[in-house]
Structure formats: structure tokens, C-alpha cells
Amino acid sequence: EAQVTQxxxxxxxxxxxxxxxxxxxxxxxxxxxxxxxxxxxxxxQIYYSMNVEVTDKGDVPEGYKVSRKEKRNFPLxxxxxxxxxxxxxxxxxxxxxxxxxxxxxxxxxxxxx
Amino acid sequence: AQSVTQPDIHxxxxxGASLELRCNYSYGATPYLFWYVQSPGQGLQLLLKYFSGxxxxxGIKGFEAEFKRSQSSFNLxxxxxxxxxxxxxxxxxxxxxxxxxxxxxxxTRLSVLP
Numbered sequence: 001e002a003q004v005t006q007x008x009x010x011x012x013x014x015x016x017x018x019x020x021x022x023x024x025x026x027x028x029x030x031x032x033x034x035x036x037x038x039x040x041x042x043x044x045q046i047y048y049s050m051n052v053e054v055t056d057k058g059d060v061p062e063g064y065k066v067s068r069k070e071k072r073n074f075p076l077x078x079x080x081x082x083x084x085x086x087x088x089x090x091x092x093x094x095x096x097x098x099x100x101x102x103x104x105x106x107x108x109x110x111x112x113x
Numbered sequence: 114a115q116s117v118t119q120p121d122i123h124x125x126x127x128x129g130a131s132l133e134l135r136c137n138y139s140y141g142a143t144p145y146l147f148w149y150v151q152s153p154g155q156g157l158q159l160l161l162k163y164f165s166g167x168x169x170x171x172g173i174k175g176f177e178a179e180f181k182r183s184q185s186s187f188n189l190x191x192x193x194x195x196x197x198x199x200x201x202x203x204x205x206x207x208x209x210x211x212x213x214x215x216x217x218x219x220x221t222r223l224s225v226l227p
């Protein structure tokens with residue numbers, strides 16, 4: 001089954017404690033992206049990747065890191081989380097440029113205390 | 114860079130009534146346009162998309178959308194709403210440019226009254 005898998009689904013952490021949210025897709029997609037969803041703001045792009053070893057900033061990259069060492073994986077790293085990073089995070093992938101639909105993971109609800 | 118606005122934050126309709134959700138975009142060329150739906154606690158699911166050709170596109174769950182270039186709009190419609198349609202709806206623009214491929218609107222939350 002074609003899918004994007006994110007883990008964990010829920011995460012509660014404390015300020016400053018490094019964390020990683022994993023994302024994996026099984027569709028051989030070149031494009032992957034991370035979004036955060038906040039009430040009233042919709043989805044805002046954090047980082048995206050057009051292919052292996054190619055990543056770029058989205059709208060709200062501050063405080064986040066990503067890597068794309070393999071085509072299927074695109075982890076999101078918070079080196080020193082802060083409370084303003086409390087949000088719902090989605091990973092997504094696509095087979096091509098902007099004409100192809102995005103496949104979304106189920107989301108990760110992060111709370112930073 | 115492209116941008117998307119959805120003027121209505123929250124809409125409430127009665128079950129069986131018709132629905133129209135508004136979406137306006139800004140993009141220099143003909144965009145790729147999408148509507149996604151997010152049910153509570155779920156990820157986003159594609160409802161429909163427009164690339165070119167017929168400006169009225171049909172999607173899943175009985176939804177349709179019409180692309181109007183002159184108004185830079187891509188409004189979503191459904192003739193008769195079901196209680197299960199209660200969700201958040203996002204309009205999105207995709208682009209050919211190498212770069213930020215997808216931009217989402219802020220979303221419209223739909224509530225359905227019995």
C-alpha cells in the first residue's frame with residue numbers, strides 16, 4: 001500500500017531537548033516536504049526536498065533541520081525545541097513537480113513544555 | 114511566488130444544503146490547483162485537481178470545482194452536503210518552478226447541522 005509513514009504520532013517534550021520526527025515513503029517519490037499546521041494559519045512549509053541530498057527552506061524553517069540521505073526518508077530535526085514549535089506536523093511526498101498530488105502522513109502532534 | 118487565500122474561516126450549512134467554498138490564488142502563470150480535505154485527526158486527502166482543459170473539474174465524494182482565470186478563483190462546490198463532509202478544506206497551488214512547489218491556503222472549516 002502506498003503510504004507516507006510518520007513517527008511518532010504524539011510527542012511531548014521539554015524545551016531544549018533534541019528530537020527527531022521520522023518520515024518515510026514507499027512510493028519512490030522524489031519530492032518530500034514538511035509542514036506545520038497551526039489554527040488559523042493553515043499549512044506552512046518548513047523544508048522541502050526535490051531529491052536526495054537536495055533540500056531547501058520553506059516559509060518557516062527557523063529552528064528546524066532536515067536531511068535527505070536516502071530517497072525514502074526525510075527526517076525533521078528540532079535541535080533545541082521551544083514552546084512556539086508546539087504544533088501539528090505533516091510530512092508529504094509527491095512524484096513530481098507542482099502538478100502531482102501530495103501524499104500526506106498522518107501527522108505528529110508535538111507539544112514542547 | 115504563488116499565494117492562496119480562502120476568505121471564509123468557518124462555514125456552517127445544514128445537511129442537504131448546497132455548499133461553495135471560496136479560493137483565490139496569485140500566480141504569474143497558469144497554476145496547478147488542488148482542493149484537499151482534512152477530517153478530524155487525519156491527514157489531508159486530495160479531493161480534486163485542475164491542470165488545464167475543462168475548467169469544471171469533478172472530484173471524489175461528489176465535489177466539483179470551477180477554475181475562473183479572470184477572477185483568479187478555484188471555488189469548491191457540492192450540491193447537497195452530508196454530515197460526513199464536516200471537515201477542514203484547503204485550497205492549494207502547485208507550480209512548475211523549481212522551488213516551493215506547493216502553497217496552501219489557511220483553510221475553511223465546515224460544520225454541518227443535522
